[in-house]
Amino acid sequence: MSVETSLKYDRDYVSKFSESRQEPQWLLELRLRALELAQQLPMPKPDKTKIDKWNLTDFNHESTAEESAQLPEQVKALIGEEEAGNLLVIRNGKVAHSSISEELSSQGVIFTDFKTASQKHGDLLQKYFMKEAVSVEENRLTAIHAALVTNGAFIHVPKNVELKTPLQAIYFHDDEQTGLVNHVIIAAEDNSSVTYVENYLSTNETRESVANIVSEVFAGPGAKVVYGAVDNLAKGMTSYINRRGRAERDARIDWALGQLNDGNTVSDNTTHLVGDGSYADTKTVNIGQGDQKQNFVAQIFHHGKNSEGYILTHGVMKDSASSIFNGITKIEHGATKSNGEQTERVLMLSEKARGDANPILLIDEDDVTAGHAASVGRIDPIQLFYLMSRGISKAEAERLIIHGFLRPVVNEMPLESVKKRLVEVIERKVR
Amino acid sequence: MSTPNLKIENLRVSIEDKEIIKGLNLEINGGEIHAVMGPNGTGKSTLSSALMGHPKYEVTEGQVTFNGEDLFEMEVDERAKAGLFLAMQYPSEVSGITNADFLRSAINARREEGQEISLMKFIRELDKKMELLEMDSSFAHRYLNEGFSGGEKKRNEILQLMMIEPKIAILDEIDSGLDIDALKVVAKGVNEMRNPEFGCLIITHYQRLLNYITPDKVHVMMQGRIVKSGGPELAQRLEAEGYDWIKEELGIEDETVGQEA
Numbered sequence: 001m002s003v004e005t006s007l008k009y010d011r012d013y014v015s016k017f018s019e020s021r022q023e024p025q026w027l028l029e030l031r032l033r034a035l036e037l038a039q040q041l042p043m044p045k046p047d048k049t050k051i052d053k054w055n056l057t058d059f060n061h062e063s064t065a066e067e068s069a070q071l072p073e074q075v076k077a078l079i080g081e082e083e084a085g086n087l088l089v090i091r092n093g094k095v096a097h098s099s100i101s102e103e104l105s106s107q108g109v110i111f112t113d114f115k116t117a118s119q120k121h122g123d124l125l126q127k128y129f130m131k132e133a134v135s136v137e138e139n140r141l142t143a144i145h146a147a148l149v150t151n152g153a154f155i156h157v158p159k160n161v162e163l164k165t166p167l168q169a170i171y172f173h174d175d176e177q178t179g180l181v182n183h184v185i186i187a188a189e190d191n192s193s194v195t196y197v198e199n200y201l202s203t204n205e206t207r208e209s210v211a212n213i214v215s216e217v218f219a220g221p222g223a224k225v226v227y228g229a230v231d232n233l234a235k236g237m238t239s240y241i242n243r244r245g246r247a248e249r250d251a252r253i254d255w256a257l258g259q260l261n262d263g264n265t266v267s268d269n270t271t272h273l274v275g276d277g278s279y280a281d282t283k284t285v286n287i288g289q290g291d292q293k294q295n296f297v298a299q300i301f302h303h304g305k306n307s308e309g310y311i312l313t314h315g316v317m318k319d320s321a322s323s324i325f326n327g328i329t330k331i332e333h334g335a336t337k338s339n340g341e342q343t344e345r346v347l348m349l350s351e352k353a354r355g356d357a358n359p360i361l362l363i364d365e366d367d368v369t370a371g372h373a374a375s376v377g378r379i380d381p382i383q384l385f386y387l388m389s390r391g392i393s394k395a396e397a398e399r400l401i402i403h404g405f406l407r408p409v410v411n412e413m414p415l416e417s418v419k420k421r422l423v424e425v426i427e428r429k430v431r
Numbered sequence: 432m433s434t435p436n437l438k439i440e441n442l443r444v445s446i447e448d449k450e451i452i453k454g455l456n457l458e459i460n461g462g463e464i465h466a467v468m469g470p471n472g473t474g475k476s477t478l479s480s481a482l483m484g485h486p487k488y489e490v491t492e493g494q495v496t497f498n499g500e501d502l503f504e505m506e507v508d509e510r511a512k513a514g515l516f517l518a519m520q521y522p523s524e525v526s527g528i529t530n531a532d533f534l535r536s537a538i539n540a541r542r543e544e545g546q547e548i549s550l551m552k553f554i555r556e557l558d559k560k561m562e563l564l565e566m567d568s569s570f571a572h573r574y575l576n577e578g579f580s581g582g583e584k585k586r587n588e589i590l591q592l593m594m595i596e597p598k599i600a601i602l603d604e605i606d607s608g609l610d611i612d613a614l615k616v617v618a619k620g621v622n623e624m625r626n627p628e629f630g631c632l633i634i635t636h637y638q639r640l641l642n643y644i645t646p647d648k649v650h651v652m653m654q655g656r657i658v659k660s661g662g663p664e665l666a667q668r669l670e671a672e673g674y675d676w677i678k679e680e681l682g683i684e685d686e687t688v689g690q691e692a
Contacts, residue, residue, distance in 0.1 A: 381486050386523035389483050390537035390591060391511035400536060404527025404574070 007038055007144065009061060014147055017062070021115055024122035030129070034136045034146035044139040044240070046266050048324045048356065049295035054238050054264055056141060059179030059210040061148055063092035071096060075172050078199045080417030086111055086167045090182070092175040093150035104163065110156040111167050114183050117154035124156055128185050133216035133244040133272075141240045145181060145212045152183035157192040157223075166195040166226075166415060173202035176209060176236070184215040188223035188251075195226040197418055200261075204236035211239040219251035221275060228256040228418035232425050235262040235290070242268050249275030249304065255282040256413040258422045259296060260429065262289070268297040273307035273338075280309045285409050285422055287429045288321030288353070298342075299328035302335040302368075311342035314409045315355055316402050316430070322354035327372065333364040340368070346376040347405045349398065402430045434461035435498060435514060435598035435630050437482075442493035444474075444481040450491070451477040451688050453655035459599060462627040466641055466666060467634045469652035470674055472687035475634045476520055478652075479603040483517040484510055497599070512541055514598030518588035518605050525575040530587065531557065533575050534594050541595075560593045563623065565616050581608040589620040600624070601632045606640040618643030638670035651677055653686040 014035050018028040043051065068091075075089055075096075086104060089097035090113060100111045110121060117125045130136050136146045153169045173180045180202065188194050200213070211233055219225045225245070233239055239261055245253040259267050271280040282298045300309030311327045329340035340363075346355030359372035379401055387397035406426060413419045437459045444452035451474045459465050469475055481488040482495065484507040495502040497513055505513065525533070534557065539547045557571060564586050576584050585605055592600055602621070606614055621631065621644050633646065641649075641663065649665040650657045651674070659665070659677055668676075678686060 380523070383523045383525055385483075385485055385507060386519065387525065387533070388507040389511055389517055389519075390533075390595060391508055391540040392536055393508050393540065394506070396536065396540065397508075400528050400533070401525065404525055407527035 007035070007057065009035070009148065011035060021118065023118050024126070026126050027118055027122070030136065031147050034143045037136060038140055038143040038147055041137065041140040041143050044141055044266065046295040046297070046324070047326055049266065049293060051266060055208065056210055056212070056238055056240050057144060060177050061179065061181075062150065063094065063175040063178045065092045065175035067091075067094055067096070072172065072174070074201060075170050078170050078201070078421065080166070080168055080197065082165050082417065086165060088113060088153055088169040089172065090151050090169070091172045092178065093180070095151070096172070107161045108158040109161060109163065110154060112154055114149065114152035114154055121154065121156070124187075125154060125185070128187050128216060128218060129183075130214070130216070133218065133246055134214050134242055141212055142214065142242065145183070145214050148181050149183045150181050153185070153198075155186045155194065155196060157188045157194045159189040160191050162193040163195065166197050166417070168417070169196070169198045171198065171200045173204070173233070176204040176207040179210040179212065180237070181212045186216070186225055186227065187218045188220055188225050190220045191222040192220070193224040195228070195415065197228040197415055198230075199421065200229070200231045200233050202233045202237050204234045207236045209237055211237050211241070213239065213241045215243040217243075217245035217253055219245065219247045219253050221249040221251060223248070224252045226254045226256070226414050228413065228415045230258040230418060230421045230425060231261050231265075231267070233261045233263060237261065237263040239263060239265040239267070241265065244269070245271040245280065247271065247273050247275060247278035247280060250277040251275060252279040253281075254414055255280075255284075256415065256418055257282070257284040258418065258425060259284055259286045259294075260422075260425045261294075262292065264292060265294045267295070270297070270299045270301070271309065272301045272303060273309060274303050276304040276306055278304050278307045282311045283409050283412055284313045285406050285426070286313065286315035286323065286325070287318070287426065288315070288323045289318040289429055290321060291319070292321045294321070294323040296323060297326045297328065299326075299330065300340060302329070302331040302338040302340060305334070305336050305338065307335055307338045309340045312409055312412070313344045314406050315346045316349065316405060317346065317353035317355045318349045318430075320350070320352035323356070325355065325357045326360060327358070327374075328360045328362065329370055329372070330362040331365050331368050331370065335365050336367040338365070338368045340370040342372045344374045345405070347402065348376065348378050349402070399430050402426070433498065435628065436460050436496070437515070437599045437630065438496045440494045442478075442481070442495060443491045444477055445489045445491050446477065446487055449689070451655055452481065453688075454493070455656050457650065457657060459630045459632055461598065461630045463647045464625070464631045464633065464644060465648045465650065466646040467632060467650045467652050467657070468636060468638070468666065468669060470636060470686055473652045474655040474688050475636070475652050476603055479517055479601045479632070479634055482601060483507065483515065508540070511597075516592055516595060516597035516600040518592055518600065518602045520603040520607065522576050522584050522588055524577045524579075526577050528575045529572050530575055531571040534591065537591070537595055556594060560590055564590055564593075564620050566590065582610070582613045585609055585617060586613065589617050593620055593624060596624075598628065599630045599632070601634065603634045604636070605633070606635050606637060614640060615643055638666045641666045653677070653683055654690065655688045658683070
């Protein structure tokens with residue numbers, strides 16, 4: 001059995017789609033070029049995970065689901081208290097809610113959906129969209145992404161503007177017939193700072209669909225970006241997620257990722273520390289359950305001198321789930337005095353569960369420091385005995401151990417709303 | 432409420448096919464404190480682990496009833512819920528679970544849904560007992576035994592004992608590695624528990640703990656069985672004279688398991 005990998009959409013379709021949204025000429029051209037590349041480029045090749053039988057390319061594009069002014073309860077439950085004023089909700093690719101405080105807009109901050117950005121801020125969007133971070137040419141899925149991107153978020157923070165409250169985006173997908181092709185851009189200019197939180201949620205438990213998600217983060221000189229995400233797409237969703245950041249001189253990017261999809265997922269998080277003194281911190285919490293297959297990459301490339309990169313990943317594998325965890329620290333020649341550290345820990349709950357943690361240090365410079373730690377293990381039967389000897393049932397003891405195992409990462413997450421949501425999703429998954 | 436009772440008859444226990452307990456009889460009732468003493472390697476800790484249901488120990492023969500129920504028909508958590516408690520010699524460290532959360536889970540595991548202990552009451556009880564055990568309040572919020580010193584772990588075991596209020600508790604070498612002050616604190620905790628509804632089995636190879644917790648009965652264990660029983664005066668004689676006189680009396684050359692003549 002092989003999966004059909006040619007697209008069901010042609011030039012004519014893409015042109016009409018772009019035209020119907022009054023997109024600028026450059027975006028139409030980029031889409032058409034991407035469409036051609038989508039036929040030629042190879043699929044991505046995640047290390048040790050065979051995805052040739054996964055369907056990541058065959059999906060319906062635009063949703064015909066009716067729009068509703070009412071936000072569904074699942075979405076309301078996700079809205080953080082602090083974030084309520086600056087909130088974007090996209091449902092099935094269409095804006096269901098979009099608000100930004102007076103204070104932020106008066107400071108020149110842009111926080112809008114991708115479609116609106118293409119119409120109102122075309123030049124600015126062009127500067128960032130699929131150029132320096134994730135390129136159209138990278139693989140077939142990035143090309144498909146560029147050709148068919150439906151919506152997403154565009155955030156632009158001008159020089160020296162420091163946002164005090166977080167921005168939140170919720171991507172909710174309950175039109176089970178269509179794919180989710182979502183793009184996020186965060187551009188933080190010199191010495192600005194912004195915190196962004198996103199939630200992905202879908203309802204397709206059984207119905208198969210595709211998510212193709214790309215995020216690009218640009219932290220200009222001295223800027224600081226905190227990016228929190230809780231991925232919780234349903235079992236029917238096969239996902240390709242590519243989140244990438246570029247940090248200029250003295251910039252900092254913090255990633256706090258809850259990679260908690262229920263379906264097969266390839267998720268890559270990469271940061272390029274381009275400037276001297278730049279800093280990246282990647283923290284991820286991951287759970288696999290059922291017969292789910294996942295591939296997680298967390299990597300930091302050190303290009304600038306005195307750059308610092310930290311990766312911390314904890315994963316729990318249940319049932320017959322299997323996951324690859326690759327942590328990659330690459331220190332390029334010339335990135336003197338840099339420091340790269342990473343830790344991957346995987347806890348397996350059943351005989352059939354598989355977790356594979358690979359800490360990889362690639363160092364082309366002598367004058368650096370780097371370190372890594374990795375462990376893969378099962379629940380310690382003596383620990384279980386200890387908890388049960390106090391009257392706690394086996395299931396409850398396992399639940400405590402899992403929460404405990406993930407807590408050091410959850411606690412370090414930079415945002416209360418992300419922490420809270422993570423605990424909720426973890427709780428649901430470990431029951 | 433009937434008086435708690437733990438009755439061990441002709442118990443045999445193996446670990447990895449090696450028999451450690453070789454036909455042991457012992458009965459403990461509510462209100463009684465028993466001490467099982469004996470040199471290292473005579474099977475004392477095996478007895479306590481097997482009673483609680485440690486996964487490495489295999490019961491090959493004999494019967495243990497706990498308040499009339501067959502103990503070995505119960506899972507570990509069921510034994511605990513029925514009122515058995517083991518203060519372990521080497522308690523596990525569990526990262527990411529605070530002491531307080533763990534204790535609340537343990538208490539609530541004994542209660543019906545909807546009847547959980549209120550947070551206020553729990554905190555009040557916890558504060559009171561930690562104070563009695565001279566534990567710093569920060570211990571409530573530290574991860575379970577993680578990074579605790581040997582003595583802190585032992586105090587924490589007694590704290591759990593006091594919070595859970597079991598019917599029968601086994602204290603496995605709770606005194607090992609404790610300085611005299613810590614020993615007194617631990618003894619204070621155990622004495623606090625003393626009442627007709629509570630029975631206790633203290634496993635130790637030193638007599639000094641028994642200076643602070645006076646046992647009703649003292650048993651000497653050698654070669655995987657109880658070879659001599661008596662009152663508190665037996666412990667004092669052991670302290671003064673060691674174990675050699677018992678070996679002589681019984682014709683035992685090497686008291687450790689597997690050295691039977």
